[in-house]
Amino acid sequence: MSIEYVLVSEGEQDEPIELPTEEDGSLLLSTVTAQFAGASGLKYRAGGRLRGLRLVEDRVSPPPGGWAAHRYFCAFPRASAPSPRPRCSDLIVLGLPWKTGEDAVREYFSSFGELLMVQVKRDAKTGLSKGFGFIKFAEYEAQLRALGRRHMIDGRWCDVRIPNSKDGGAAAHRKVFVGRCTESITADDLREYFGAFGQVTDVFVPRPFRAFSFVTFLDPEVAQSLCGQDHIIKGVSVNISTASPKRERDSRSQLLGWGLLDGAAPRVYSWPPEAWPAHSQHSGHAALAPHTPHSAAPDTKPYLKYE
DNA sequence: GTTGAGCGTT
Numbered sequence: 001m002s003i004e005y006v007l008v009s010e011g012e013q014d015e016p017i018e019l020p021t022e023e024d025g026s027l028l029l030s031t032v033t034a035q036f037a038g039a040s041g042l043k044y045r046a047g048g049r050l051r052g053l054r055l056v057e058d059r060v061s062p063p064p065g066g067w068a069a070h071r072y073f074c075a076f077p078r079a080s081a082p083s084p085r086p087r088c089s090d091l092i093v094l095g096l097p098w099k100t101g102e103d104a105v106r107e108y109f110s111s112f113g114e115l116l117m118v119q120v121k122r123d124a125k126t127g128l129s130k131g132f133g134f135i136k137f138a139e140y141e142a143q144l145r146a147l148g149r150r151h152m153i154d155g156r157w158c159d160v161r162i163p164n165s166k167d168g169g170a171a172a173h174r175k176v177f178v179g180r181c182t183e184s185i186t187a188d189d190l191r192e193y194f195g196a197f198g199q200v201t202d203v204f205v206p207r208p209f210r211a212f213s214f215v216t217f218l219d220p221e222v223a224q225s226l227c228g229q230d231h232i233i234k235g236v237s238v239n240i241s242t243a244s245p246k247r248e249r250d251s252r253s254q255l256l257g258w259g260l261l262d263g264a265a266p267r268v269y270s271w272p273p274e275a276w277p278a279h280s281q282h283s284g285h286a287a288l289a290p291h292t293p294h295s296a297a298p299d300t301k302p303y304l305k306y307e
Numbered sequence: 308g309t310t311g312a313g314c315g316t317t
Binding site: 163205 | 308309310311312313314315316
């Protein structure tokens, strides 16, 4: 059997390329992938149906009627192939009452799912709790349920977060600094306003009042897209910038982000434009953040977390 | 009044 050329295209609608067969009449998959990187096999349309070609080792066998009877196109591994579920990480529990031990922590969080690990950190000498601990869930869904909402444990609001030591700085790209805040802008205001741009996973408002806040998004691209902009929230023009220490931000890229290097006028954004009567008393957001303490509990912690 | 509390003896 002599070499012949087979018409192969990447997708069914794409322009075909002639690929040479081997002496035995087979077509090497490596010949296919040389032109169509990532292809895992070949298929063709037979009487309205898709039909796959036999593949053994590197050799694709011709269909029963021979290569010339059809045009072929590539099969690719599923992009959304059985995606390995994200693994659970250790989670830090912050703000535990001094009296709370591992038994109470375990009992509380086991309602979210099976726990693989519970620790309450203690002073080595005194044995007294340091007020934080670590947990690990068996199921990622349980981790998602526990993250990003606050937890009332033994009478105190506690936070569950990915430990700083584990997130590799990824959180920084999802977080923005909101400068020029006034005291009238609450965590709920920020969550509602910025929720229009993407899912907000954390809002930090320092207490006592300081003229800034932090807003963390689920999607780092949302956070990055907002950096450098001015927005009007409840009539207040706030400035959004990257959430990193000041001295690390004094760079050309930041100036570019502000639109100050290419001559563009700084823009002021407001979304939605009519949503913020200047003096509205914020209300009715409990449904958005059902676990937010509001005035229900004396809460000395400076920030509110959501979802 | 423009940069956050606290982060793991093994």
